[in-house]
Amino acid sequence: MSLSNISPIVKTDPSMDMPLRVGFIGAGNMAYGIAKGILSGDVLPVNVKVSAPSPRNFGRFEELGISVTHFNSDVVSGSDLVFVAVKPHLVPEILREISQLVTQKHIIVSVWLKHKMMISLACNSHLITLKC
Secondary structure (H helix, E strand, C coil): CCHHHCCCCCCCCCCCCCCCCEEEECCCHHHHHHHHHHHCCCCCHHHEEEECCCHHHHHHHHHCCCEEECCHHHHHHCCCEEEECCCHHHHHHHHHHHCCCCCCCCEEEEEEECCCEEEEEEECCCHHHCCC
């Protein structure tokens, strides 16, 4: 599967007063592809933030106008929609780390690629109730 074939469009609800704020935990190819697709919709780069432990991939996000951080907590606290785009073995650790920051306003999407693209979506759920 080519990342160039992925072009999700996130439209904001016109009745919302605030623009949709999108965060990515993980700065790899999957996050980058989704971020580019989202930016082609109604989401502005100023409303997107990416975190990763290494700055290795930060440059390409910064070129899109997206802010970057090393702190997952910054992404969660500043986002409505959070993509957890890390390697599958890291997902349980990330979910434990951010679980205390997630509120009912958050939508958490876990994305990983093995043989097929898998997307897991949790809306208005406590992370503690999710099976990892």
